[in-house]
Amino acid sequence: MKNMVNEPDVTRNPVSTVKDLYPNGVTNLNIQRITSREIDIPSILKSIDDGGVGAKVLFLGTVRNFSDNGDVEGMTYESYVGMAEEKIKNIETDAKRTWGVKKISIVHRIGDLRVGENSVAIAVSTSHSKDAFAACQFILDKIKREVPIWKKEKIIHGETKWVEGKPLKQQ
Amino acid sequence: MLSTIHVNVLYFAGAKEATGVRMESMELPKNTAVKELLSNLSMMHPKIRDMLNIIQISVNYEVVDKGTILNEGDEVGILPPISGG
Numbered sequence: 001m002k003n004m005v006n007e008p009d010v011t012r013n014p015v016s017t018v019k020d021l022y023p024n025g026v027t028n029l030n031i032q033r034i035t036s037r038e039i040d041i042p043s044i045l046k047s048i049d050d051g052g053v054g055a056k057v058l059f060l061g062t063v064r065n066f067s068d069n070g071d072v073e074g075m076t077y078e079s080y081v082g083m084a085e086e087k088i089k090n091i092e093t094d095a096k097r098t099w100g101v102k103k104i105s106i107v108h109r110i111g112d113l114r115v116g117e118n119s120v121a122i123a124v125s126t127s128h129s130k131d132a133f134a135a136c137q138f139i140l141d142k143i144k145r146e147v148p149i150w151k152k153e154k155i156i157h158g159e160t161k162w163v164e165g166k167p168l169k170q171q
Numbered sequence: 172m173l174s175t176i177h178v179n180v181l182y183f184a185g186a187k188e189a190t191g192v193r194m195e196s197m198e199l200p201k202n203t204a205v206k207e208l209l210s211n212l213s214m215m216h217p218k219i220r221d222m223l224n225i226i227q228i229s230v231n232y233e234v235v236d237k238g239t240i241l242n243e244g245d246e247v248g249i250l251p252p253i254s255g256g
Contacts, residue, residue, distance in 0.1 A: 144254075148253055
């Protein structure tokens, strides 16, 4: 077996961005579901507006200042962006089919985040409140099992440590 | 008829740290299975051997069994257990 090209690490930090993975360019990739920018809550809420909805639920996952390993000063998120985009799209389809969701927005942030910053946003609009809450929980559970994202804790006065994860659900 | 295929292998999280590499292109014999690729990768990158029992493999964005045969142009992901959301 021959190793033709051993690409040097094109990232300056342990973040997998579209540009890192596809340095020669990429087409047809919607990058909004995975972002390295601060999560834009007003835009997300606007995107789920629909005249027929009676309920909207917004969930935000936030970096907290402690973990089992000690006091946390930040978190780094990394993603297999292309695969993550596809899996999130599938989750949106599932949520619409299962809970009658009208509009949906799922955004996961990658890169270096400080304590208090939002790492993930899930926003849904539905006819009724019960479905909106259930859909949000359904989506969050699926993200945790189906979307290739990894997080690394930065412990105060300590080292960085990948959070123990769960195997990807084979589909 | 070519007797080799070319695949791209992408490493993530702890696997990227273990190999020091984000992506590498490989030329393999035709009909190479994922488990054979892993065997070769662990020879090239010894630090990844300790992770072999916990990593999963994706081919073109789908998690696959280790007996899966690779094809020309496949994109292989070396995926530690996930922790997003």
